[in-house]
Amino acid sequence: MTKRGGKRMGAGRPKGTNHYGEPTKPIRIPVSKIDRVLRFVREREDMVPLYGNEVPAGFPSPADDYAEGVLDLNAHLVREPTATFFVRARGDSMIGAGIHDGDLLVVDRSLEATNGKVVIVSINGELTVKRLRQAKGRTWLIPENPDYPPIDFQEQDDTHLWGVVTNVVHSL
Amino acid sequence: MTKRGGKRMGAGRPKGTNHYGEPTKPIRIPVSKIDRVLRFVREREDMVPLYGNEVPAGFPSPADDYAEGVLDLNAHLVREPTATFFVRARGDSMIGAGIHDGDLLVVDRSLEATNGKVVIVSINGELTVKRLRQAKGRTWLIPENPDYPPIDFQEQDDTHLWGVVTNVVHSL
DNA sequence: TTTTTGAATAATGTAACAAGATTCAAAAAT
DNA sequence: ATTTTTGAATCTTGTTACATTATTCAAAAA
Numbered sequence: 001m002t003k004r005g006g007k008r009m010g011a012g013r014p015k016g017t018n019h020y021g022e023p024t025k026p027i028r029i030p031v032s033k034i035d036r037v038l039r040f041v042r043e044r045e046d047m048v049p050l051y052g053n054e055v056p057a058g059f060p061s062p063a064d065d066y067a068e069g070v071l072d073l074n075a076h077l078v079r080e081p082t083a084t085f086f087v088r089a090r091g092d093s094m095i096g097a098g099i100h101d102g103d104l105l106v107v108d109r110s111l112e113a114t115n116g117k118v119v120i121v122s123i124n125g126e127l128t129v130k131r132l133r134q135a136k137g138r139t140w141l142i143p144e145n146p147d148y149p150p151i152d153f154q155e156q157d158d159t160h161l162w163g164v165v166t167n168v169v170h171s172l
Numbered sequence: 173m174t175k176r177g178g179k180r181m182g183a184g185r186p187k188g189t190n191h192y193g194e195p196t197k198p199i200r201i202p203v204s205k206i207d208r209v210l211r212f213v214r215e216r217e218d219m220v221p222l223y224g225n226e227v228p229a230g231f232p233s234p235a236d237d238y239a240e241g242v243l244d245l246n247a248h249l250v251r252e253p254t255a256t257f258f259v260r261a262r263g264d265s266m267i268g269a270g271i272h273d274g275d276l277l278v279v280d281r282s283l284e285a286t287n288g289k290v291v292i293v294s295i296n297g298e299l300t301v302k303r304l305r306q307a308k309g310r311t312w313l314i315p316e317n318p319d320y321p322p323i324d325f326q327e328q329d330d331t332h333l334w335g336v337v338t339n340v341v342h343s344l
Numbered sequence: 345t346t347t348t349t350g351a352a353t354a355a356t357g358t359a360a361c362a363a364g365a366t367t368c369a370a371a372a373a374t
Numbered sequence: 375a376t377t378t379t380t381g382a383a384t385c386t387t388g389t390t391a392c393a394t395t396a397t398t399c400a401a402a403a404a
Contacts, residue, residue, distance in 0.1 A: 006267070009368095010283065010367085010369075010383095011367070011369070011381090011382060011383040011384070012367065012368080012369055012382080012383035012384025012385065012386085013365080013366040013367055013383080013384050013386075014334075014366085015384090015385065016385095017367085017385070017386080018385080018386055018387080019386080021203035022202050022203055022204055023199040023202070023203050023345070024201060024202050024203065024386085024387075025200065025201060025203055025211065025358085026198035026199065026200050026201075026207060026229045026357085026358070026359095026387095026388085026389085027198065027199055027200075027201045027206060027209060027357085028196040028197065028198050028199075028355090028356060028357070028358095029190035029196060029197060029198075029199045029209070029213055030194050030195070030196050030213060031194055031195050031196065031197055032194055033198060033212070033213050034197060035236065036212075037199060037201070037209055037212070037213070038199065040208075040209070040212075041201055041202060041205050041209070051341040053392040073245045073246050073249055073250065073341075073353090074246055075208075075232050075343065077245055078245065082364070085363070097344065098270065098272050098342045098344075100270050102275070117344075118344050125373085134402090138223065139276065148241065151401075152362065165344055166344060167341055167342065167343050168343075169245075169339055169340070169341055169342075170339065170340040170342060171338065171339050171340075172269065172270075172289075172290050172337055172338060172340065181399095181400085182398085182399065182400075183350095183351060183352040183398070183400070184351080184352040184353025184354070184397080184398065184399080185352080185353050185354040185355075185396070185397040186353085186354075186397085186398070187353090187354065188354090189354070189355080189396090189397070189398085190354075190355050190356080191355080195360080195361095196355080197389085198358085198388085198389075198390090199388085200386090200387060200388070200389095227345085244375055245348070256384055278371095326348090
């Protein structure tokens with residue numbers, strides 16, 4: 001078997017043919033999170049396509065490239081990770097605001113609780129969700145259901161305003 | 173200034189004093205995702221505390237350890253990443269199911285569309301969300317709003333059932 | 345007894361490396 | 375002339391190695 005080849009121009013693997021189509025860099029990751037991170041970078045988890053109301057061409061091509069219209073739920077719903085928490089809603093006193101029994105509420109403590117915002121308050125150790133209404137120097141907590149009465153915030157003991165509800169997650 | 177120290181037992185930084193409290197390993201990450209990954213591993217983003225309805229002790233300790241009751245929205249809402257997509261809801265025909273105009277619907281194409289499920293269907297190129305009702309060998313799409321009439325699925329042209337709605341994200 | 349200091353040791357970001365993957369044109373085969 | 379085979383060239387990729395930084399603690403100094 002004699003030698004083949006010799007000097008050749010243009011030989012070799014071309015740049016940009018890697019798995020991601022872009023350069024990579026080694027980053028030090030705590031071992032318990034390596035699985036999560038690898039799934040994220042390799043299988044484009046967390047990046048789910050978002051469609052409007054017309055059926056788009058090629059809909060719903062499963063693993064194609066969704067350069068546009070891709071949505072990460074965490075980034076979308078949690079703006080300030082360190083100031084955000086979830087609360088499970090109970091009862092139907094806020095049904096008019098689209099909050100149902102058992103819904104998951106996304107609460108941002110870094111937002112200012114201004115007039116008209118839906119807020120989480122604690123009254124005597126119990127968390128509740130109501131709409132904040134400030135008028136004539138007084139503050140009211142208004143249920144969004146005619147079966148429930150407004151609450152005079154000043155009359156309550158042991159109250160605290162915990163944050164503003166930004167999103168409601170309802171399971172079907 | 174003379175020399176201090178000398179041989180000492182027990183000197184040196186102790187093991188396990190790293191930022192994460194566990195060993196780390198370098199993992200190669202595509203550059204565009206490095207920011208996202210670093211935020212995830214460093215600031216425990218995506219792991220937001222979940223509370224019930226009583227104010228827990230130490231609530232809401234901002235960056236403490238929430239060993240329990242921590243929730244990742246992506247993992248919670250997207251069970252099958254490759255089979256999931258989002259659709260923006262339009263109109264109020266499903267108001268009774270808690271679906272409002274502008275809500276974000278999480279749709280899983282891997283779930284079977286059985287009787288009673290809320291589904292996404294396309295009719296003549298338009299996406300719509302309705303409740304599936306199968307009876308007497310016929311299939312109906314039922315709006316959850318008395319102002320809208322049921323749709324006879326068989327009578328429509330160019331229809332396709334795209335998936336089952338698992339969650340509704342409503343912004344306030 | 346308290347404070348200061350620096351040797352010892354681990355953590356951490358990144359460069360470097362070895363092994364594997366990929367391409368393409370020269371050589372061989374048809 | 376055309377197609378197939380082959381291996382040198384080059385890039386990718388998981389991991390190791392390393393230089394720098396951070397941290398601790400007991401000896402030395404105050």
